[in-house]
Amino acid sequence: MRRLDASDPGFAAAFDALVHDRRESASDVSADVAAIIARVKAEGDAALADYTARFDRFDLDASGWSISKEECAAAYEALAPELRVALDLAAERIRAYHAAQLPEDRDYRDAVGARLGARWRGVDAAGVYVPGGRAAYPSSVLMNVIPAKVAGVERIVMVTPTPDGWANPVVMAAAHIGGVDESWRVGGAHAVAALAYGTERIAPVDVVTGPGNAWVAEAKRQLYGVVGIDMVAGPSEIVVVADSRNDPHVIAADLMSQSEHDPTSQSILFTDDAEFADAVAAAVADVIPTLSTAATMQASWADNGAVIVVPTLGAAIPLCDRLAPEHLELAVDPVEAEALFAQVRHAGSVFLGRQTPEAIGDYVAGPNHVLPTGRRARFSSGLSVTDFMKRTSFLALDDESLVAIGPAAVALAEAEGLPAHALSVRNRLNKTNH
Amino acid sequence: MRRLDASDPGFAAAFDALVHDRRESASDVSADVAAIIARVKAEGDAALADYTARFDRFDLDASGWSISKEECAAAYEALAPELRVALDLAAERIRAYHAAQLPEDRDYRDAVGARLGARWRGVDAAGVYVPGGRAAYPSSVLMNVIPAKVAGVERIVMVTPTPDGWANPVVMAAAHIGGVDESWRVGGAHAVAALAYGTERIAPVDVVTGPGNAWVAEAKRQLYGVVGIDMVAGPSEIVVVADSRNDPHVIAADLMSQSEHDPTSQSILFTDDAEFADAVAAAVADVIPTLSTAATMQASWADNGAVIVVPTLGAAIPLCDRLAPEHLELAVDPVEAEALFAQVRHAGSVFLGRQTPEAIGDYVAGPNHVLPTGRRARFSSGLSVTDFMKRTSFLALDDESLVAIGPAAVALAEAEGLPAHALSVRNRLNKTNH
Structure with missing residues (x-):
């Protein structure tokens, strides 16, 4: 964890390093991914079966290529009641927020009598990538599928790796709630290629969204233009701006809620009180060993964490803008939160006040949790219904x-x-x- | 030119070939572009000066790196009056159309008392690429710069190659009208890299838009994620749906208005009358030798042109949707144009009725002429103010x-x-x- 103080002479250089030094991914998989894409394009299902046998260790022909809608419905019915209620509440709130996002068509006549306008339509088909293993999050299924559904997409296709043939029942339940039309048991770059070009079994789609590992991200990048994609995603980030009236343990848990995602995640605290900064750092050390994700949090906090003391909280905002964080918590009194928020230029999503933990936004708030990372909030936005739509302008x-x-x-x-x-x-x- | 008839037994296969066979670009410049980007990132202005000497045959240090706002204003004042009036009218109409596109912020309290919303802001800086040589179009300057200006972008940077040191005065005048803040005399992949990473002289931007050759397009594709970009653009296209009540020479000129852009451009006619189809083909042969762009039109029409006879004009629309054309003219009576438009799913921009030539949309209609090509209208949209903005969601x-x-x-x-x-x-x- 880096401890910086804005009043130190070396601060500008140290903060610059914090902004620019972070590597997104050391591995260059572009040649491997290009080869996978070319093979799926040429060989279709045969390539998918081969890659699945190799990477996920099961036989698609023997185990079945797809997960049926009935299996997803059954998984939903079998959920623990508390979890079913929670998923339903999340889906309902995500649906309401995104429905209000639907763009309006325009059709008007101007001063010279020209008729002008723009008409929005959903794409014909959307593909949603859902990772297997550690990052198999049902909340991601809802956050990707529901905007597509609200956009009016008639065919929503989920692809998800099922290592050793095992499908995550909570992911299946979320697919049921979201209204996925087809689910294929394939993952990796080959699954993205199948969605873009189509195979004998899988008809091509128009847009591919959803998180994935370095191979999946590179496949989306290479196939951008063949299909539409959501933004290339990097490691998760949070910036917390907090005054000393917060409980240090509360702020520590907020920081750790990003650190527990991945060793490459980044959590940064800005505060105007050096003692509070130390108290939060101590609280982080307290809380890490108590949680099952301790190893990940420890690595992320050690490598990428930062605690930064600023003369005033207002002075934190221009610094925060340079980071353009995915998530920004303003853990201060409501009036001050409002004043700070008015100054913010670059952030994916902002959480105002002491009672608004970022984690609420990951699940049940309503706004999308697919947000720009790696300083991309300077120019890009969270996932929305318009990512699954396109606009046709017209003139008469x-x-x-x-x-x-x-x-x-x-x-x-x-x-x-x-x-x-x-x-x-x-x-x-x-x-x-x- | 291909002549197809939907009633022929081989039509399905022939149309499929028309949809899928078209190559966007045969040249693979990705390695060259990667090397150029890496060098600009490492060496900054020195690399720009060297590439400019090599590709544009002039010395940036001797001739000047930038075009001043005063030079642009002088170019505007020196325009022929008719051209100045035309550019002003275009700018005014583009501004009005895009101003009406500005998205609304949201800020509301839901049933449980949660405050939710989304706030839009312009990006800090936008870079607009303007090609030199044959495709140096002042209309493109307006179509890229004005949406950025309307979006509230505070710093708009133009880069444009000036081969042998010569800058196009109409491009400079358009930069003045649009409100460009900085103009740099650099082009090619190295100019895009300079916009993305910055150099000693050129501060980096957040979004890069604008047309360019294969090197420029590949540089944008490789830098996507470092900066935001508009869609990767391919050759221009038009589909005209026309009945026999049109003058064949009028429809022929519409087809040629795309064919004259580039040998790789594509113009396609759908009609329900075989004799009219022949008459348009004859009119195309008539008109080509009369215009200065004859060689380009001839090549484009021979390689990529098509005349397709369909049993009814309604039957043309599902075929047209498979092409998802950049431009679609519905040259029929108003009521029928409306009925056909209601069926259209995929097109960048639609021109309704016999008195709405596509070329109007290239200049003075108001909607953007930067539109998705190569079947990308299935999932993407023309350039808009939101390409220069980003949305921050919030929760309290x-x-x-x-x-x-x-x-x-x-x-x-x-x-x-x-x-x-x-x-x-x-x-x-x-x-x-x-």
Whole structure:
């Protein structure tokens, strides 16, 4: 963990290092992934069966390629009641938040009489990648599937590796709640390639979203343009801005809620009180050994954690903007939280006040938990219904509006050296009565 | 030009080939581009000067690195009056259309008392690539710069190659109208790398948009994630759906208005009248030799053009959806245009009725002319203000709303094996009076 103080002479350089030094992934898998994609494109299901036997150690033909809707429904019915209620509440709140996000079509006539507009439609088919193993999170299923459903996507396809043939029942239950139409027991870069190009069994989709390991992320990056994708995701991050009126153990748990995701996760505290900073650091040391994710938290906190003392909490915000964190907690009184939030330029999602832990946003708040990482909140946004939609602009002119704006188009086309453009407009101007 | 008839027995296979066979670019420049990016990242301005000397044959230090705002203003004042009026009209209409696109912030309290919302902000800085040479289009400057300006971007940076040191005055005038803050005389993959990573002279930006050759497109693709980018663009396309009541020469000019862009451009006619199809093909042959872009049109039409006879115009729409064209003209009577448009699922921009040539949309209609190509309208949209903005979601809970939804978050965190997530919520539940 780095301990920085904004009043130290070396602070600017140390903070710069904190912003820029973090590596997202050391492994270069691009050549491996390119080979996998090429093979799936050429060989289809045969390639999927082979890769699955190799990486997930089971036979797709023997165990079954897909998980049926009935199996997902049964998994939902078999959930512990408390968990079923929790998933239902999460789904309902995610659905309500995203339904309010639906963009409005536009269709209007302007001053010259031109009819203009834009029409939104869901894509035909969306593929959602759901990791197996450690990061098999039913909440991710809901966060990816529900926006697609709300967008009006008619075919939602889940791909998920089932190592040794075992499918996670809570993931299956979440697929049932979200309304997944097809679930395939394939994962890895080959599953992403199958979604993009299609195979004998799996029809291609238009958009692929969902988290995954380095291979999955690289496959999405390479297939961007063949299909739409959500943002390339890096390790999870939290910045907590807290004053000394917080309980250090509460803030420590918030920091650890990101650190427990992965050794590459990053948790950073800004505070205006050096004693409070020490108290939080001590509380982190207290809490780590008490939880089952201790080893991950310890590694993440040691390598990537930071506690930064600033002269005022307001001074933390420009620094925080340079980090453009995925998650930002403003653990202060409501009026001050509001004032700080007004200054924030770059953050994926902001949690205001002392009673709003980031973890609520991972599950049941409603806004999407798929958020930009690695300083990408400078230019990108969390997953939304529009990631599963596209906009078609349209135009209709009559004689009057054509005469009003057509000659300018002719002048510009001629200036650009595009005579057929000019001709296509002039032909029609000649047919009007003006 | 391919001549297809939907009633022929081989039509399905022939149309399938039309949809899938088109190559976007034969050249693989990815290794070259990776080397250029790495060098600009390491050497900054020195690399830019060297690449500019090599590719654009002039000395940046001697000729000047940038084009001043004063030079751009002077270029605007020196424009022919007709062209100045046309550019001003285009800018005004593009600004109005994009201003109406600005997304609304959300801030509301839901049934349990949770405060939820989303806040949009422009990115800090945007870079716009403007090609030199044949494709140096002032309309592209307006179509890229104005949405950024409307989005509230405070720093808009233009990069444009000036081969042999010559800068296009109409491009400079368009930069003045659009409100470009900095203009750098660099182009190619190295200019994109400079925008993404910054150099001694050029501060980095957050989003890079604008058309370019294969090197520029590949540089954007490789830098996607370091910066935001607009969609990877391929050759331009138009599909025209027309009945026999159109003048064949008018439709021929519309087809040629895409064909004249580049030999790889594609123009396709769907009609329900075989004689009209022949008449348009003859009119194309008539018009080509009369225009200065004859060679390009001839090559494009020969290699990629198609005339397709369908039993009814309604039958053209599902075929058109498979092409998901950048531009779609529905050159029929208004009521029928409306009925056909209602069936369209996939198109970048649609032009309704006989008096709405696509070329109007390239210049002065208002909607953006940067549109998805190569079947990407299935999942992506034209450039918009939101490409220069990002959304921050936010949440504020009080005791009541925390008690209402917190226990579900605890249950889900425990099911996912994330105890620090559960603890961060439970800590606060313990502090409420409920």
